[in-house]
Amino acid sequence: MTRKKGPKIVVIGGGxxxxxxxxxxxxxxAEITAIVTVADDGGSSGIIRDYVNVVPPGDIRNVMVALSDIAPEFKDIFQYRFRSQDKFLAGHAIGNLIIAALSEMRGGIDPAIRELSEMLQVEGHVYPASAQPLVLHAKFTDGTLLAGEAEITAAHKDIKEVWVGNNPWSENKKPHAVPEALQAIEEADEIILGPGSLFTSILPNLMIEDIGRAVLKAKAEIVYICNIMTQKGETINFTDAEHVRTLNRHLGQNFVDTVLVNTEIVPESYMDFNRYDEVSKQVVHDFKGLREQGARVISDNFLLLRDGGAFHDGQKVVDELMNVCSNPIKKRD
Structure with missing residues (x-):
């Protein structure tokens, strides 16, 4: 279910x-379009993609729930994850199974999402970055290579670059984006990257050649929401400028227009590092390095402390995103 709204905002990522x-x-x-990564091969999503040959459904499920207008109790059912004692269904979310079933019933992920969007009363557009599940590849700074998002993250090594390829059973030689996603990027007033894992949630989308090309050609303001914490196996010791430098390097030019960075200190004593074991430490600021890349820097207290972890305060971030949309530095026709 969609309604014509105000500014057209495209959000790209996952996680x-x-x-x-x-x-x-x-x-x-706002008229929202979410373009969601399809390179996830861990957990419930990874198991389902291997058995059913469908794009990993977990990120799509979470995005659809975020944009859904159905009653909270129905969202809870859709999001319910079976307990480990259930063995056969252990770890699977009901929504993942429904997405996989509809993909099989309707002959693909696109008609499945359209039908499920109606059922869930989704306000906006949700597109997988590609209609095919993709495999993430990485080259580390020591020259070694790995394939698979879960293995790349688990290696806990410094990543130099990533790229995506089709899964072994795909007939296509090169990954291609969903056409509707490319159209949304072209028509957008604002394109938002993140927040999310730099190498495994954001870059897999941009490494689909036609998505990367569309973003570079976009007339929209491109905003990167920098992570609050560094991530083991991905961005250990990265400054905010290094996050942006990595994005720019992968697309071959400085394309990020505006960067949102949190300046509030995360109390180390608050963090539950056992629960959030992939989190390392707070991202260090390098405003000079950001500006050298041509980025406008918007810094503020975007921090929300919850459940022993450091998260973005959605309301504060979106307040700023809407301000940026009203006052872009990138001129549109």
């Missing part, structure tokens, strides 16, 4: 950070 922003954007006067 747990994306729904936080989408849920708040959903409350605003």
């Amino acid at each position: 747990t950070g994306l729904p936080v922003i989408l849920k708040e954007l959903h409350q605003r006067n």
